[in-house]
Amino acid sequence: MSRALRKQMFTMIDLLDKANKALKVSLTSSCFNEAGIRQLLSDCQETAVTMGNELEMIFGEGLPLVHKLEDYHESLYQMTLVLKHPGKRYELLKELAEQTRQAKKMLDEQIPDKMEVVFFPFKASMWDSMDLIWEASEQDEDCDAYVVPIPYYDRNQDGTFSGYHYEGDELPSHITVTHYENYSLQKHWPDTIFIQNPYDETDAAISVDPRFYSHTLKGVTDTLVYISDFLADETLDGFSEATDRAIKLCTAPGALNADMVIVHSEKMKQVYIDILTQNFGESTRKDWEKKIFSIRSSEIEQLQNHKENEEQ
CATH class of the missing domain: 3.40.50 (Rossmann fold)
Known part of the structure; x- marks a missing residue:
């Protein structure tokens, strides 16, 4: 992978992390825009899929980082199911934050800076x-x-x-x-x-x-x-x-x-x-x-x- 693509991957993970924070702010407000939140969740899912596909095209299947992105994608889907349950939303918010943190660490460790x-x-x-x-x-x-x-x-x-x-x-x-x-x-x-x-x-x-x-x-x-x-x-x-x-x-x-x-x-x-x-x-x-x-x-x-x- 080129440094240009590696940098792009880090940028995309940073965007997912910012989306997680925006999601937390929206979900903890007294009233939230459910349609806007669902769109944000969908955008994050699309970004995770794009990253996973690009990584698999270059490195093949089985890369742990891709599995972590798949976990993140699944957590986003689960969030769409529990938007009306504050307790479950809170747990998933923590999962999403941890998954993006781990994905960033794995990108740094598994994809050489070459x-x-x-x-x-x-x-x-x-x-x-x-x-x-x-x-x-x-x-x-x-x-x-x-x-x-x-x-x-x-x-x-x-x-x-x-x-x-x-x-x-x-x-x-x-x-x-x-x-x-x-x-x-x-x-x-x-x-x-x-x-x-x-x-x-x-x-x-x-x-x-x-x-x-x-x-x-x-x-x-x-x-x-x-x-x-x-x-x-x-x-x-x-x-x-x-x-x-x-x-x-x-x-x-x-x-x-x-x-x-x-x-x-x-x-x-x-x-x-x-x-x-x-x-x-x-x-x-x-x-x-x-x-x-x-x-x-x-x-x-x-x-x-x-x-x-x-x-x-």
């Missing part, structure tokens, strides 16, 4: 550009990292899709791969998404599955990161001779939609900044300087040496 990141490569031959960051994420105890290769298609001259390609089985064997049909962005809502293809619908030759276009991904994560491919960066070495290609790469939708762009040298970082500034005005230069980052050449050499040692 960042969830997901990598969306599409070509196995380009995995090297993601590998260094993936290794760091994989080794971080406070991070859950998923590698979810996504399909891509050839494009016909009229823009329609033809050949289907999926290269998830071609990634290095030590990488645990999750099939894209088994990773729901709506369920996971990852804290950070790393993408490899920046072109979305603008490439005349190929297209990743439209479900993974950058403008869609931006809406289901806190941070979208585009990692430029080694080979793509190399094409910018001849910036003055390849202006059209450079502009297309640096101003591709994925680069513009991303919260962060990672390239593989300070030179490439400057190329991106210059091209984007030329296209959007000198007043935007500082924005691009904050958004474009480079992996130092020493880090790339470390990655390459590591791979060479593994192959020996």
